[in-house]
Amino acid sequence: MKVAVLGGGAWGTALALTSLRGGNPTTFWMRDADAVRAVNERHENPGYLPGIALDAELTATDDLDAALVGAECVLAVAPAQALREVASRLVGRIRPGVPVVICAKGIERSSGKRLSEIIREMLPDNPPAALSGPSFATDVARGLPTAVTVAAVDAELAAMLARLLSAPQFRCYSSDDLVGVEIGGALKNVLAIAAGAVIGAGLGASAQAALVTRGFVELRRIGASFGARPETLMGLSGLGDLVLTCGSAQSRNFAYGLALGRGDSLVGMKLAEGVATAGIAATIAAQRGIRAPITDAVDRMLAGTLTIDRAVGELLSRPLRAEDD
Numbered sequence: 579m580k581v582a583v584l585g586g587g588a589w590g591t592a593l594a595l596t597s598l599r600g601g602n603p604t605t606f607w608m609r610d611a612d613a614v615r616a617v618n619e620r621h622e623n624p625g626y627l628p629g630i631a632l633d634a635e636l637t638a639t640d641d642l643d644a645a646l647v648g649a650e651c652v653l654a655v656a657p658a659q660a661l662r663e664v665a666s667r668l669v670g671r672i673r674p675g676v677p678v679v680i681c682a683k684g685i686e687r688s689s690g691k692r693l694s695e696i697i698r699e700m701l702p703d704n705p706p707a708a709l710s711g712p713s714f715a716t717d718v719a720r721g722l723p724t725a726v727t728v729a730a731v732d733a734e735l736a737a738m739l740a741r742l743l744s745a746p747q748f749r750c751y752s753s754d755d756l757v758g759v760e761i762g763g764a765l766k767n768v769l770a771i772a773a774g775a776v777i778g779a780g781l782g783a784s785a786q787a788a789l790v791t792r793g794f795v796e797l798r799r800i801g802a803s804f805g806a807r808p809e810t811l812m813g814l815s816g817l818g819d820l821v822l823t824c825g826s827a828q829s830r831n832f833a834y835g836l837a838l839g840r841g842d843s844l845v846g847m848k849l850a851e852g853v854a855t856a857g858i859a860a861t862i863a864a865q866r867g868i869r870a871p872i873t874d875a876v877d878r879m880l881a882g883t884l885t886i887d888r889a890v891g892e893l894l895s896r897p898l899r900a901e902d903d
């Protein structure tokens with residue numbers, strides 16, 4: 579099956595490579611003509627994957643129509659807040675029935691919508707799916723092994739997409755819990771910022787572990803309110819990705835938190851999706867009466883209305899309660 583990968587950043591590049599390595603004819607669309615030339619002529623994407631030599635078979639185009647010719651599966655790999663714009667470009671261009679696999683992780687800030695809701699709204703004839711799990715683009719582009727989950731409401735579609743997108747070093751499990759896979763991926767980014775801030779502020783590894791564990795409780799509570807299944811949140815797209823991003827400065831969200839905790843400048847930092855998702859996640863939790871103090875603290879720290887010292891003070895002085903309450 580022919581796969582079209584839309585989005586020329588780190589993750590789009592890595593997924594275009596895995597699709598090719600999995601044996602699929604693959605087109606790769608990016609909007610930046612200079613980056614297209616760099617991929618096609620020098621086999622690199624210097625803006626997003628500097629220093630990584632790309633497979634010579636990978637070619638890119640900035641012509642969306644050309645990328646979509648014959649496409650039987652589309653991977654949408656722009657940032658979460660840009661998904662609506664990318665979907666709008668597909669209206670009238672993508673063939674009905676072609677699945678759109680969302681590879682971004684986030685919740686739309688302006689509407690509180692899940693990304694699959696945006697696809698359903700903009701492209702009602704194209705079934706949405708989501709690919710999520712522990713996967714740093716640099717690792718995947720280098721051919722290091724990992725496993726992710728591919729979800730769609732239709733279990734058969736999810737299984738077909740998991741077979742299609744698997745490659746020798748890229749193992750895709752399937753799931754019919756689309757909501758669970760989306761929410762796990764979106765919320766882990768907010769918690770990764772919190773984990774980075776804890777380390778940046780010098781609070782130590784014990785605090786980091788306690789925060790990530792209690793953050794996971796919040797992720798499960800918020801996930802449950804969306805109808806996510808607990809076992810999905812315990813899987814690759816929830817716990818798996820949380821472990822990865824809350825424990826490594828290779829994560830851009832963790833690195834953002836690290837800088838926040840250290841009091842460093844945040845100007846010019848790479849994309850950290852949790853920055854856009856924290857506020858809307860905190861709002862959703864508050865609207866639904868869900869206790870989510872870590873998510874709320876991240877939101878206020880990002881807004882500049884709470885210092886990390888005060889956040890720690892607030893979290894530690896909350897009323898004591900049973901752990902499973």
Ligand SMILES: NC(=O)c1ccc[n+]([C@@H]2O[C@H](COP(=O)([O-])OP(=O)(O)OC[C@H]3O[C@@H](n4cnc5c(N)ncnc54)[C@H](O)[C@@H]3O)[C@@H](O)[C@H]2O)c1
Pocket residue numbers: 585586587588589590608609610626655656657658660663664681682683684713714715716849851
């Ligand atoms: N990088 C990773 O390791 C990784 C892994 C898994 C998932 N993701 C997710 O994938 C998504 C994209 O991340 P990334 O790492 O590729 O980001 P990136 O910052 O490396 O690249 C973003 C790309 O999107 C393009 N873009 C931005 N707005 C656009 C628009 N309106 N239309 C078309 N293209 C647009 C940019 O030009 C750039 O090429 C994020 O949601 C991220 O959470 C990233």
Ligand SMILES: O=P(O)(O)OC[C@H](O)CO
Pocket residue numbers: 683711712713714715767770819822823828829830831832849850851
């Ligand atoms: O670098 P981050 O924090 O965007 O994380 C990338 C992926 O989501 C890891 O699975």
